[in-house]
Amino acid sequence: MSAAPTPTSSSLEPLIEFRGISKTYGQGQAAFLALSGIHLGIRQGEFLAIMGPSGSGKSTAMNILGCLDAPSEGEFLFQGVHVERLGRNQRALLRRHYLGFVFQGFNLLARTSAQENVELPLLYRGESALKRHTAAREALARVGLSGWERHTPAELSGGQQQRVAIARAIVTQPLVLLADEPTGNLDSHRSHEIMELLVQLNREQGITVLMVTHEPDMASYASRIVHFVDGEIASDTEQEVRTCS
Ligand SMILES: Nc1ncnc2c1ncn2[C@@H]1O[C@H](COP(=O)(O)OP(=O)(O)O)[C@@H](O)[C@H]1O
Ligand SMILES: [Mg+2]
Numbered sequence: 001m002s003a004a005p006t007p008t009s010s011s012l013e014p015l016i017e018f019r020g021i022s023k024t025y026g027q028g029q030a031a032f033l034a035l036s037g038i039h040l041g042i043r044q045g046e047f048l049a050i051m052g053p054s055g056s057g058k059s060t061a062m063n064i065l066g067c068l069d070a071p072s073e074g075e076f077l078f079q080g081v082h083v084e085r086l087g088r089n090q091r092a093l094l095r096r097h098y099l100g101f102v103f104q105g106f107n108l109l110a111r112t113s114a115q116e117n118v119e120l121p122l123l124y125r126g127e128s129a130l131k132r133h134t135a136a137r138e139a140l141a142r143v144g145l146s147g148w149e150r151h152t153p154a155e156l157s158g159g160q161q162q163r164v165a166i167a168r169a170i171v172t173q174p175l176v177l178l179a180d181e182p183t184g185n186l187d188s189h190r191s192h193e194i195m196e197l198l199v200q201l202n203r204e205q206g207i208t209v210l211m212v213t214h215e216p217d218m219a220s221y222a223s224r225i226v227h228f229v230d231g232e233i234a235s236d237t238e239q240e241v242r243t244c245s
Contacts, residue, residue, distance in 0.1 A: 013077075013079070013080055014041035014042055014043050014077075015042055015043055015044040015078070015079060015175070015176070015208060016040075016041070016042040016065065016076075016077070016078055016176070016208075017040070017041045017042070017075075017076070017077040018038045018039060018040040018041075018061075018064075018074065018075075018076055019039060019074055019075040019076075019077070020037045020038070020039060020073065020074035020075065021035055021037070021038040021039075021040075021061075021064060021071045021073070021074035021075075021076060022035055022036055022037055022038070022071060022072050022073040022074055023035040023057070023060050023064065023069075023071050023072050023231075024072045033231055034057045034060040034231050035057045035060050035061060035064075035071070035231045035232075036230075036231040036232050037073075037074070037232070038061065038074070038231075038232070038233060039233075040226065040233065040236075042208065042210070043208075044175070044206070044208055045202070045206050045208055046208055046209075046223055046224055047198070047199065047202045047208075047209045047211075047221065047222045047223045047224070047241075048208075048209065048210050048211065048222060048223070048224050048225075048226060049211050049212075049213055049218070049219035049221075049222035049224070049225045049226070050062070050210065050211065050212045050213075050225075050226050050228060051212075051213060051214060051216075051219055051225060051226070051227050051228070052214075052227050052228030052229055052234070053214075053229065054214075056228040056229050056230060056231065057228050057230075057231040057232075058180075058212045058228050059180055059212065060231075061228065062178055062180050062210065062212055064076060065176075065178060065210055066095065066099055066101060066178045067083060067086075067091040067092070067094050067095045067099065068091075068095070070084060070091070071084055078094060078098070081094070096121070096124065096125065096172070097172070097174075098174055098175045098176060099174050099175070099176050099177075099178060100168075100169030100170055100172065100174035100176070100177045100178070100207075101169055101177075101178050101179075102162070102165050102166055102169050102177065102178070102179040102180075102182045103165065103179075103180060103182070104180060104181040104182065104184035104185055105185060106153070106158075106161045106162055106164070106165045106185070107165065108153045108161055108164055108165060108168075109153075110152070110153055110154065111152060112152065112153075113149060113150050113151065113152055114140060114145060114148055114149055114150070114151050114152075114153075114156070114164045114167075115133075115136050115137070115140065115149040115150065116136075117153075117164055117165075117168055118136040118139050118140055118164060118167045118168045118171050119132040119133070119135075119136045119171070120168060121168060121171055121172050122135060122136070122171060122172065125172070135171050136149075136167070136171055137149065138171075139167035139168070139170055139171040140164070140167045142167065142170065142201075143163040143164070143166050143167045143170075143197060144163060144197070145160065145163050145164065145167065148160065148164075157190070158185055158186050158187075158190060159186055159190030159193055159194065162182060162183075162185075162186065162190075162194050163194070163197065166182075166194075166197060166198075166201075170201060170205070170207065174207065175207070175208060176207065176208045176209075176210060177198070177201065177207050177208070177209045177210070178210050178211075179198070179209065179210070179211040179212070180211075180212045181212050181213055181214070182194060182198070182211060182213075183195065183213065183215065183218055184213075188217075191215070191217075191218060192217075195218055195221040196221075198211065198221065199221050199241075199242075209222075220239075220242050221242050222239070223238060223239065223241050224236070224237065224238045224239065225237050225239060
């Protein structure tokens with residue numbers, strides 16, 4: 001397997017589609033149905049907030065959307081490609097080429113500069129040192145961290161660390177940014193700054209953003225809110241896009 005599966009594009013099709021997606025953890029008596037026949041279509045350029053109580057299946061859905069885990073049942077299409085039919089390695093290629101990830105805990109390498117953290121995905125791709133340096137500097141500039149390249153995570157605030165993580169997620173120019181509670185470890189002020197950055201990336205670069213949050217304040221930045229309850233979609237609402245300060 002030398003190349004990523006090539007998605008075919010059609011503006012009529014959603015970018016991402018769940019058709020009857022179910023996920024069961026465990027087997028037999030211990031089996032637990034975490035997602036139950038989910039149908040969900042996501043268009044390119046949407047900013048989707050996934051909400052719902054703890055244990056409702058949000059992270060399970062994100063793991064499938066992020067090609068990190070496979071569904072137990074149903075079809076998962078990414079630009080028309082049946083991801084549920086791909087093997088582990090092909091899923092990894094799809095992930096590396098089209099998706100960027102941001103986590104609640106930032107997940108940066110501790111004794112490594114911001115610059116090197118952001119270069120990492122390009123290193124995995126085998127890009128040249130020059131290309132890595134240039135792209136990482138650009139990505140750090142886009143998240144407002146020009147001049148902070150040599151700082152390690154310990155020398156940065158939580159908000160700045162999350163910006164580095166976002167720079168690392170966008171340095172490969174992904175189509176989709178997946179963020180599981182990206183503001184969960186930040187105070188309110190930093191949280192709003194991170195949300196405004198995500199909105200900016202969504203609007204200016206056209207990156208589709210899929211974000212899990214349980215804070216209505218953060219979800220208010222999204223163009224659409226999907227509520228999960230007990231592994232099912234309880235509501236799916238488009239909303240007016242909030243204007244950033
Ligand atoms: N790897 C796993 N093995 C067994 N059960 C799991 C696993 N991951 C999640 N679950 C269960 O599936 C349900 C949904 O989990 P999750 O998707 O993490 O919910 P949320 O992110 O909405 O809090 C929970 O009841 C959780 O305990
Ligand atoms: Mg979760």
